[in-house]
Amino acid sequence: MAKSTKEHLEDTFNDLATDEFKRFKNKLCDRKKEAGIRKAKLEKVADAIDLAELMVNTFTSGGAVPVAIEILEAIGCNEQAAELKENAGHSVPVAQSRGDVVDYGAGQGLKVELALSDDWHKQLHVVLCSQEFKNKILKEKGQEIYRLKEKYGRTRLALLINNIDFNDKAMTRRGADRDEENMEWLLKELDYQVVKYKNLSAKDMEKAVKDFARREEHAHSDSTFVVIMSHGKRDAILGVQYTASNPSDTFPVDHIYRCLNTENCPGLRDKPKVILIQACRGGDSGRMWVSDGEPDEPLDIEGDDFAHKEKDFISLMSCTPDTKSYRHVENGTFYVQNIVDVLMKHAHEDHIDDLFRKVIQRFESSEMMGCYRQMACKDRASLPKWFYLFPGL
Incomplete structure (x- = not known):
C-alpha cells in the first residue's frame, strides 16, 4: 500500500x-x-x-x-x-x-x-460525474432535483466581473488576477461559457449584469453563475472609480437579484442562479493578507428597500456582514481558492448546498485561517430543489 x-x-x-x-x-x-x-x-x-x-x-x-x-x-x-x-x-x-x-x-x-x-490547467480537472450516479440520484430524489439539460443541446453562460485596478492606486487588488484565472478555469470546466469584464465602474457593472440577463442563450441553458470580485461594503460592491471624494461609485448587491429575477430575466425562470461575491462587508484589515474593503474610513450606505419576488437563487458571500475578506497579494483570496478546490473535488457527487457547506467548513478551521477571522456565508437562498452540477454530463 x-x-x-x-x-x-x-x-x-x-x-x-x-x-x-x-x-x-x-x-x-x-x-x-x-x-x-x-x-x-x-x-x-x-x-x-x-x-x-x-x-x-x-x-x-x-x-x-x-x-x-x-x-x-x-x-x-x-x-x-x-x-x-x-x-x-x-x-x-x-x-x-x-x-x-x-x-x-x-x-x-x-x-x-x-x-x-x-x-x-492541463494537470488538473474537475472530477467528472458518472452516468450511473446521475441516474441513481434522479431515481432516488426525482422531483426534488433540478432537471438539467443534456450537454449537446444547452448553452450555459456565466458572468465574471473582476475589479483589480482602481483610480485610487492604493486600492489595487494585487493577487486578484489569480482569482480571475482560477474562477474562469472552474466555470469552463463546469461547461459554462464565461462572459468576462474587468475594471468596471458601478454604472458599468449594472449594465453588464443587465446585458447578461438579456442574453438569448439563457433560454437554452439550465443554470447560471454570476461572479463579482472587487472591494466592497456591507451591501454594495465598489466600482473602480470609487474614492474618498467619489463614494457614490457603488453597486448594490440587491441589484444583481433584481436584474436576474423572473421578471427581468425570463430565460432563467425556474433555473438555478448561483451568485458568488468576493468583497469585504466591513471590519478590520489584516497584515500580510490584505482585505478587500476600501482603505479609507468606511462610509455608511443606506440599504435598499426593494421587495422582489425572487426564486431559484443561492449565493455564497466571501464573508459575513461587517467583516473583512482576505486576499494574498500573490495568490488571491481564501474564498476563491476554497471554492475552486471544493467544487473541483466534490461537484461530481454533491449538490450546491453541500458544496457551499464544505467551503464554509474550510473557514471554520483555525489551523487553516490562523489569526485571520473570516467566515464565508450563504445568503438569500431560495432554491426549492437540489442543484447538482453533474460535471461532464
Whole structure:
C-alpha cells in the first residue's frame, strides 16, 4: 500500500539530526512571505510524528510536502529534500528559481499548482460525474432535483466581473488576477461559457449584469453563475472609480437579484442562479493578507428597500456582514481558492448546498485561517430543489 503524505513526512523528519529538526521548526515559524505556524504550536511538537501531523493539518496533504521541501532546502538538508520530492512530491510542483512567492497557508494542493505551473490547467480537472450516479440520484430524489439539460443541446453562460485596478492606486487588488484565472478555469470546466469584464465602474457593472440577463442563450441553458470580485461594503460592491471624494461609485448587491429575477430575466425562470461575491462587508484589515474593503474610513450606505419576488437563487458571500475578506497579494483570496478546490473535488457527487457547506467548513478551521477571522456565508437562498452540477454530463 502506498504511503500517505503524513508517513512520507514522518520518514523525512526522522532522518533529520536533532539540530536540523530544531532548525526546521524555527524556519517554519519564521516564514514571513507565507503563512507559517505559530511558535506556541511548534513548542508542543515533540517528535517527527507530531510535526508531520501538524504540517498536514495546517497545509493539507497537498500543500504540506512543498512547504517541507522548501524549508529543507533553506536549512541545507538538500538530500532529504530530494528524497521527499522523489517519494511524495513528484506530482506537486515546487518553487522554481524564478522566485515565485507562494502561500500554502489556506492549504490546497490546487493552489500550489495554480501558483507555480504554467500548464496547471492541463494537470488538473474537475472530477467528472458518472452516468450511473446521475441516474441513481434522479431515481432516488426525482422531483426534488433540478432537471438539467443534456450537454449537446444547452448553452450555459456565466458572468465574471473582476475589479483589480482602481483610480485610487492604493486600492489595487494585487493577487486578484489569480482569482480571475482560477474562477474562469472552474466555470469552463463546469461547461459554462464565461462572459468576462474587468475594471468596471458601478454604472458599468449594472449594465453588464443587465446585458447578461438579456442574453438569448439563457433560454437554452439550465443554470447560471454570476461572479463579482472587487472591494466592497456591507451591501454594495465598489466600482473602480470609487474614492474618498467619489463614494457614490457603488453597486448594490440587491441589484444583481433584481436584474436576474423572473421578471427581468425570463430565460432563467425556474433555473438555478448561483451568485458568488468576493468583497469585504466591513471590519478590520489584516497584515500580510490584505482585505478587500476600501482603505479609507468606511462610509455608511443606506440599504435598499426593494421587495422582489425572487426564486431559484443561492449565493455564497466571501464573508459575513461587517467583516473583512482576505486576499494574498500573490495568490488571491481564501474564498476563491476554497471554492475552486471544493467544487473541483466534490461537484461530481454533491449538490450546491453541500458544496457551499464544505467551503464554509474550510473557514471554520483555525489551523487553516490562523489569526485571520473570516467566515464565508450563504445568503438569500431560495432554491426549492437540489442543484447538482453533474460535471461532464
